[in-house]
Amino acid sequence: MTPPRGWHHVRRAMSSTNPLVSDRFVDFLLYEVLDLAGLLALPDFAEHTPETVGIYLGTARRLARELLFPAYKPMDEAPPRLENGRVRVHRAMHDIYPRLVELGVLSATRPPDAYGQMLPLTVASLAASYLMAANLSAYGYLGLTTGAARLLESFGSDELKERFMSRLYRGEWTGTMALTEPQAGSSLSDVETRATPAEGGHYLIKGSKIFISGGDHDLTENIVHLTLARIDGAPPGIKGVSLFAIPKLRSERGGLVPNDVEVAGVIHKIGWRGLPSLALNFGEAGDCHGYLVGEPHRGISYMFQMMNEARLMIGMNGASTASVAFHESLEYAKTRPQGRSLGDKDPRTPQVPILEHADVRRMLLRQKAIAWGSIALLGLTARLSDLAEHATEETSRARAAMLLDLLTPIAKSFPAERGFESNALAVQVLGGYGYTSEYLPEAWLRDQKLNSIHEGTTGIQSLDLLGRKVIAAGGAAFGALLEEIAATCDGARDAGVHPDLVQRVEGAAMAMRQVTLHLGALGAQGDVRGMLLHSADYLDLASTMVIGWTWLRLAATAQKNQQDRPQDDDFYNGIASAAQYWIRTELPRVGYLAQLCRSGEDSYERVRPEWL
Amino acid sequence: MTPPRGWHHVRRAMSSTNPLVSDRFVDFLLYEVLDLAGLLALPDFAEHTPETVGIYLGTARRLARELLFPAYKPMDEAPPRLENGRVRVHRAMHDIYPRLVELGVLSATRPPDAYGQMLPLTVASLAASYLMAANLSAYGYLGLTTGAARLLESFGSDELKERFMSRLYRGEWTGTMALTEPQAGSSLSDVETRATPAEGGHYLIKGSKIFISGGDHDLTENIVHLTLARIDGAPPGIKGVSLFAIPKLRSERGGLVPNDVEVAGVIHKIGWRGLPSLALNFGEAGDCHGYLVGEPHRGISYMFQMMNEARLMIGMNGASTASVAFHESLEYAKTRPQGRSLGDKDPRTPQVPILEHADVRRMLLRQKAIAWGSIALLGLTARLSDLAEHATEETSRARAAMLLDLLTPIAKSFPAERGFESNALAVQVLGGYGYTSEYLPEAWLRDQKLNSIHEGTTGIQSLDLLGRKVIAAGGAAFGALLEEIAATCDGARDAGVHPDLVQRVEGAAMAMRQVTLHLGALGAQGDVRGMLLHSADYLDLASTMVIGWTWLRLAATAQKNQQDRPQDDDFYNGIASAAQYWIRTELPRVGYLAQLCRSGEDSYERVRPEWL
Known part of the structure; x- marks a missing residue:
């Protein structure tokens, strides 16, 4: 049996050359757009220089390409198994985990007294984009641990x-966020897990949690x-929920003993299968x-204070994927x-x-506009x-x-929603081959879908944006x-960016301003339902606008720097092309969406369950 | 280990109650919208009455719900295996296949001399929608066989x-379409499989084909x-390609002997995993x-004459999913x-x-507008x-x-593209549960993705629509x-439909007319590239328009019939809601897309490979 020609040939030509994220683009963001020099000049970052930044970034790039990416498909194919009540993860993770700890991923942005390097988040998150692009699940163990440690730190x-934070930041133990319960889902006010005060200052906990990522594994003790x-x-309700640290094993009599935390089941996720x-x-x-x-009954407010960071991490997950x-x-x-042509x-x-076919170039340029635009927005936030x-x-x-508060729901949801579309286009470019698990794009499509669900669904982000962030402090x-x-x-x-592009961004901003004033006025008059009726469309509008603004900013920087760096002509032309694409083909949607948000269109408001 | 509350409870509440496709809606289409009585009055359909139609439809519904749907998840989970050069399919298929043959699916629309029942395609395809919704792969074996038999019939x-057609229509053997080759993909003019004339009137065939659905199995001999x-x-090129019937086993010396057709490998598709x-x-x-x-060198033209039917079948695959x-x-x-509210x-x-949350109702009404709008369009075609x-x-x-020619690329691609979005919304409605393979929506999301790829990608449909169908015979x-x-x-x-909805459809049609005249004029002046530059956007525009027109037609019928059938108020109100949703929220995109198609926006036309 001879495999058909062309099949394995094509496969080998790929993957090994995938840069995950463009180095030139990340350098462009750091050094030309986001003014890293200005950041490093701040006193808090005094320990850092472009050299120390370069070392951290370079190591992350190398680990991502040499260690994490080759393990991605094996980990997708052999997800963790539950054996005798204990979860066993892929053996590749046993190599990866200590190397990421060693790089300092867990506490990169934290001060020295939290075991950190005090690196700007701008650097840490762009470095993380390589790790996420290479292997979302592998990074996930560390992102969750940092999140848990951050709560304790604050x-x-x-x-x-x-007892806990130091070991989490040093990677000796890992951490999780145990919020969701089967009956409550996104509705955290309905948490039912109980905590009964006990002698000795601790509480006795009883309840069930679900969708706990990294909730068990054999990477750390x-x-x-x-x-x-x-x-x-x-x-x-919300005001009766407290935050607890619950170890899998607790210290007792000089050692660690089981703390009555049991794995009730492994959920068969369709992506992120390494975690x-x-x-x-x-x-x-x-x-x-x-x-x-912290204090009793303040658990939700603590969680919310950490939420921006968690949501920006999800945004970068989406952008990287x-x-x-x-x-x-x-x-x-x-x-x-x-x-043929x-x-x-x-x-x-x-x-x-196939790159010669205009429609294939369209699908690629659209992916670039979405993926790079998202990375840039996450860099900006x-x-x-x-x-x-x-x-x-x-x-x-x-x-x-x-x-930052205002942009967070956009930076969280845009990469997830448009990223999913972008990932579907990657499958489409590969045609029939893209529809097979012999190739990687379908796995990233599966991975991406989670980002519109966890850490607040897109619907929740839209309410956060319009119902809270936009109207906060009088706008x-x-x-x-x-x-x-x-x-x-x-x-x-x-x-010297083409005036047409500038005018389009100005016009879209004007349209966004007007519809926002209109909706804000509805809210101010007490018509909250009317204000929020098209919150999903408003999120789409604001996201399209913000990405258009981001691309204009990138295009302006490119235009300014291009003459001094003729050797980078191709790169800068590519920035200009993607900016043109987004601003001329997507940004016009702002006008249509603004009309829709103002229209009072009420079909789904009015529809009754029995009509559906 | 106690499973968390709520998990299995929710799962059991589903699936068994899924109607697959709404009976009331299909009846509405057949008897209120598509004038089945008028069709049955045609002499060719003289053998049929509403009763015979009802029997066929009723049996299809029952088989779909009782036999095909329960087998869907098991078949998705245990795809066919290659054992000793032979493919073994899921044992459920051994029950399903003969029952579908018995129903007459293979030749339902064919005349008696082709072993058929001469049923209107309108009935057969709406009946098929249940089978497809229940189990796309199971139906696939039959759809392919019918396609092969049709080529022989014509x-x-x-x-x-x-020798062949009779056995295919009777279901004794199955058929495939073996078009794609590894090096050629969608480019059929590059087919390289060779046929050398041999003594005895047959040809000796040598070559490799790929992505051959149903290319081997153990259902038939x-x-x-x-x-x-x-x-x-x-x-x-195209004009040197011929069509051949190549059996797996050929007749020789009164029996069947192997015909040197070997399975080179099973492709790991991400969906349609039962086929x-x-x-x-x-x-x-x-x-x-x-x-x-037929004649030498006319293979491609034969294929093209069957292509409308094949593409409409894919359209119904998408709509049903x-x-x-x-x-x-x-x-x-x-x-x-x-x-809470x-x-x-x-x-x-x-x-x-969660249905009480406006954004959830939005996601559901949008799905309904896409899914039912697609089914209606396929009924219409x-x-x-x-x-x-x-x-x-x-x-x-x-x-x-x-x-029919004009609408086919729309009816093929709209259910695939928007259906994919709709399937993603179904996952989103289920939230974290939707992201697991314990629930079904993720499987349908995987299934749907193929429909934008096979039988001509969406890009190819867009060229077919604008570059061929729209300009044919002077428009x-x-x-x-x-x-x-x-x-x-x-x-x-x-x-008595609300005048605003009617005016919106009229306005969108006017915009479509103007942009089409503009693009047609470019083509007539020899600027084919300019005409086709935004073919993808034009397909989107035309599809949005055609679905808007379809919903207006459904709404008008509903409005007319509602007063006579007060017991169906909920159904008719639901039609009106979906029509309002599509026409007021999606149809306005026609204006924006028309501007884009005329704009000459050339970012992806101009972008060079090294810029990307």
């Missing part, structure tokens, strides 16, 4: 920090679950000790011959690479996060924090965003 | 009909591959006999409590079903096919054929479509 007592539960007698998602039971035997983090698939399908399109009907001429925490002027910190953040867009437009005009 | 000699190959000395997709080698041992179908997922997520949304902040009130073949007046036949078909739309608008106005 709200835990010194004792909890000593112990796992700490940051868990939402309700202290006996607590008020109902187990579990149902956990706490306290089935009445012997699960939990340790209160779109990026790796873009590069894979681009390589395929460059090397796969099929068909329009007008060339002579079958004796050789076939051309990471920089805002750095400024919000580390700028020397209070006014700079406040403005950055405000813009102050929204006003600041309009100022930023106007400044970018001025800069682009000065840099 | 172009084969009496001898080939006797023999398989007939309708195969494209090139006779020695044939001219290059094997294979790489086949013909004539590795120099002993593969093929039998010429969207339908079953819509119903599954609707049932989930009705029964899954989570969160906007404004109800009291955590002591019970949680409401099936009716055109019936009229094109069986209307008594030549002018009626010609007009129907013309409209005659396009003009006829505009007339149909105008007639529907008049009818809707008379029926």
Whole structure:
């Protein structure tokens, strides 16, 4: 049995050459767009230089390409198994985990007293994009651990920090976020897990959690679950939920003993298959000790204070997953011959690479606009996060924090939603081959789908944006965003970007402003339903606008720098092409969406269950 | 280990109640919209009555629900295996296949001399929608066999009909379409499989084919591959490709002997996992006999004459896959409590079903608009096919054929592209549960993706629509479509549909007309590249328009019939809601897309490979 020609040939030509994320683009973002030098000049980052940044970034790139990416498909194909109540993960993770700990991923942005390197998040998150693009699940173990440690760092007592946080940041143990319960899902006010005060200062925990990523594994000896539960007698709803640290094994008599945390089942996720998602039971035997983090009844507010970072991480997950698939399908399109150019009907001429077909180039340029636009937006929000925490002027910190809050639901949901479309285009570029698990794009399509669901669904992001962030402080953040867009437009005009592109961004911003004023007025009049009726369309509108603004900013920088670096002509032309594509083909949707948001169109508001 | 509460409970509540496709809606289409009585009055359908139609439809519904659907998940989980060179399919197929043959699926629309029942395609395809929704792969074996038999019926000699067609239509053997080769993909002019004339009138075949669905299995003794190959000395390109019937086993010395057709490998498809997709080698041992179908060098034109039917079948695959997922997520949304209504902040009130959240209703109504709109469009094109073949007046036949040609690329690609979006929404409605293979929507999402690839990718459909169908005969078909739309608008106005909806459809049709004239003029001036630059956007535009027209037609019929059937108020209100949704939220995209198609926007036309 001879395998058909062309099959394995094509496969070998791929993957090994996938850059995951473009180095030139990330360097462009750091050094030309996001003013890394300015960030490093802040006192808090005094320990860092372009050299130390380069070492961290270079190591992340190398680990991503040499260690994480080759393990991606094997881990997708052999997900963690439950054996005798314990989860066993793929053996590749046993090599990967310590190397990522060694790189310092867990505490890269933390100060030295939290075992960190005090690296700007701008650098850390762009470095993480390579790791995520290479192997989303592998990175996931660390992202979750950092999240758990961060909660303890911000709200835990010194004792909890000593007992748990230090081990999490050093990677000796891992952490999870145990929020979701079977009956509650996104509705955290309905958490039912109970915590009963016990002698000795701890609480006895009893309840079930579901979808706990990394909830068990054999990578480290112990796992700490940051868990939402309700202290006996607590008020109902959000204001009665507290945060607990619940280790899998607790310290007792100088050693670690089981803490009555049982794996109730492994959930068969369709993607992220290298990272187990579990149902956990706490306290089935009445012997699960939990340790209160911070004050009682403030669990939800603690979680919300960490939520921006978690959501930006999901955004970068989505952006990275779109990026790796873009590069894979681009390589395929460059090397796969099929068909001939329009007008060339002579079958004796050789076939051309499919990249020659306009519609294939459309699918690739669209992927690039989505994936790179998303990475740029996540870079931008990471920089805002750095400024919000580390700028020397209070006014700079406040403005950055405000813009960050506003942009977070967009930076979380756009890469997930459009990234899914982008990942589907990567499958489409590969045609029949893309529809097989012999090739990678279908796996990334599966991975991507989760990003519109976890850490707040897209529907929840749309309510967060319009119902909370846009109208906060009388629309102050929204006003600041309009100022930023106007400044970018001025800069682009000065840099010599085609006036048509600048005008389109200005026009779209005007349309966004008007519809926002209209909706804000509805809300101010007490018509909250009317304001939020088209929140999904408004999120789409604002996202399309923000990515258009981002691309204009990239195009302006490219235009400015191109003349000094003729050797980078291809790169800069590519930036200009993607900017043109987004602004001329997608940004016009803002006008149509603005009309829709104002229209009062009420079909799904009015439809009754029995009509559906 | 106790499974967490809520998990299995929810799962059991589903699936068994999934109707696959709405009976009331199909009856509405047949009896209220598509004038089945008028079709049955045609002389060719004289054997049929509403009763015979009801029996066929009723049996299909029952088989779909009781036999095919329960086997869907088991077949998805245990795809066919290659054992000793032979493919073994899931044992459920051994029960299903004969029952579908018995129903008469293979030849339902064929005349008695082709072993058929002469059923209108309108009926057969709506009946098939249940089978497809229940189990796409199971239906696939039969759809492929019918396709192969149809080629023989239309172009084969009496001898080939006797030898092969009769057995295919009777289901004794199955058939395949063996077009694709590893190096050629969609480019059929590059087919390289060779056919050398041999003594005895047959040809010796040598070559490799790939992605051959149903290319081997253990359901029937023999398989007939309708195969494209090139006779020695044939001219290059399209005009040198011939069609051959190549059985797996050939008749010799009164029995069947192997015909040198070998399975080279099983392709691991990500969906349609009940139907094997294979790489086949013909004539590795120099002993593969093929039998010429029709005349030499006309293989491609024969294939093209069958292509409308094949593409409409794919369209119904997509529509049905969207339908079953819509119903599954609707049932989930009705029964899954989570969160509270906007404004109800009291955590002591019970949680409401997620259907109460406006954004969930949006996702459901959007799915309904896509899935039901697609089914209606496929019903409409099936009716055109019936009229094109069986209307008594030549002018009626010609007009129907013309409209059918024009609508086919839309009816093929819209359910695939928007159906994929719709299937993703079904996953989203189920949230974290939707992201697991414990639930069905993720499987339908995988299934759906193939429909934008096989039988001509969406890119190819867009070129077919704008570069061929729209401009054919001086735009005659396009003009006829505009007339149909105008007639529907008049009818809707008379029926009392809200004037705003009618005006929107009229306005969109006007915009489509203008952009089409503009693009047609470019083509007439010889600027084919300019005409086709936005063919993908034009396909999107035309599809959005055609579905808007379809919904207006459904709404008009509903409006007309509602007063006489108060007991069906909910159904008719649901039609009106979906029509309103599509026409007011999606149809406005026509204006934006028309501008884009005329804009000359050339980013992906100009972008060079090294810029990407």
